[in-house]
Amino acid sequence: GAVVSQHPSxxxxxxxxxxxxxxxxxxxxxxxxxxxxxxxxQSLMLMATSNEGSKATYEQGVEKDKFLxxxxxxxxxxxxxxxxxxxxxxxYICSARVQGLGEQYFGPGTRLTxx
Amino acid sequence: xxxxxQPTEMTATEGAIVQINCTYQxxxxxxxxxxxxxxxxxxxxxxxxxxxxxxxKGRFSSFLSRSKGYSYLLLxxxxxxxxxxxxxxxxTGGFKTIFGAGTRLFVKA
Numbered sequence: 001g002a003v004v005s006q007h008p009s010x011x012x013x014x015x016x017x018x019x020x021x022x023x024x025x026x027x028x029x030x031x032x033x034x035x036x037x038x039x040x041x042q043s044l045m046l047m048a049t050s051n052e053g054s055k056a057t058y059e060q061g062v063e064k065d066k067f068l069x070x071x072x073x074x075x076x077x078x079x080x081x082x083x084x085x086x087x088x089x090x091x092y093i094c095s096a097r098v099q100g101l102g103e104q105y106f107g108p109g110t111r112l113t114x115x
Numbered sequence: 116x117x118x119x120x121q122p123t124e125m126t127a128t129e130g131a132i133v134q135i136n137c138t139y140q141x142x143x144x145x146x147x148x149x150x151x152x153x154x155x156x157x158x159x160x161x162x163x164x165x166x167x168x169x170x171x172k173g174r175f176s177s178f179l180s181r182s183k184g185y186s187y188l189l190l191x192x193x194x195x196x197x198x199x200x201x202x203x204x205x206x207t208g209g210f211k212t213i214f215g216a217g218t219r220l221f222v223k224a
Contacts, residue, residue: 034212043202043216044158088188093157104148109157 002028002098006107013084013114020080021110025093029074030096035067035102038091050077084114117141119215121203126221127193130209135188135218147179147186148204148212158202161188198222204208 002010003026012021023033031052036044048069056069068080081088093109118140127133139147146165150158164170164179164186176189188201200217207213 043214045214046212049211091155103160103163104158105160106150111155 002026002096002103002105004094004096004105005099006094006110007106008110010111011113013112014084015114016083018080018082019112020078021082021092021094021112023077023079023096023107025056025075025096028098030077030098031074033071033077033094035069035077035079036093036095036108038093044093047079066113077098080113084112086114088112089114117205117207117213119205119213121201121215121218124219124221126223127190129193129195129222129224130194132189133189133193135201135203135220135222137186137188137215139186139203139205139213139215141205141207141213143208143211144181145206145208147177148202148206149175149177149186149188150202150204152200152202152217154199155164158187161201165176165203193222195198195222195224 005024007022014072024055033050038044046059047062050071052070052071052074058064071077091109091111095104095106097104121137147191148163149161152158162177164177169178174191179186200219202217203215205213
């Protein structure tokens with residue numbers, strides 16, 4: 001199956017700093033990638049849809065100025081959490097769909113802890 | 116509105132069969148995903164049903180009834196490693212996927 005990687009897997013940062021998370025599709029081209037957030041014992045919540053070469057589409061309630069998404073190439077999307085606060089601590093997961101197929105493949109996730 | 120319902124928790128015995136149900140109400144619908152998620156890990160793809168009926172893939176099978184807005188995941192010959200959360204998710208079209216809260220399955224010896 002298709003492989004999606006994420007980096008870093010874990011990050012601890014201080015309140016007020018920014019953190020960048022990378023999501024890569026390793027063996028396929030992904031024109032569209034998705035960013036999710038998952039709090040403990042809760043389901044995945046879609047934050048935004050990232051489209052290669054254009055602006056991301058954010059879900060209602062997600063601050064686009066705080067969660068910056070860049071989809072610079074067909075294999076890379078980045079999420080930058082700016083001015084992080086402790087309430088941003090969560091599990092961030094990216095995914096990509098193989099063009100023309102239904103399957104959606106997830107990266108391994110990034111656990112962000114803001115102190 | 117958009118709604119996906121599945122049981123919060125289920126317990127089953129090693130070697131047994133368990134069925135995890137999911138009902139959905141969405142404004143658009145292309146198909147139904149099932150994912151497995153172990154604690155602290157990202158979800159892994161299990162199945163994607165577009166047409167009505169049962170699709171079998173080894174020990175796992177998934178069923179869809181579009182007219183009833185209903186799906187189930189069937190796990191046979193349960194193993195301890197099957198203890199995980201199982202997420203039902205509706206593909207609502209336009210690449211948008213809505214996830215249920217997940218069913219935590221506990222497999223006991």
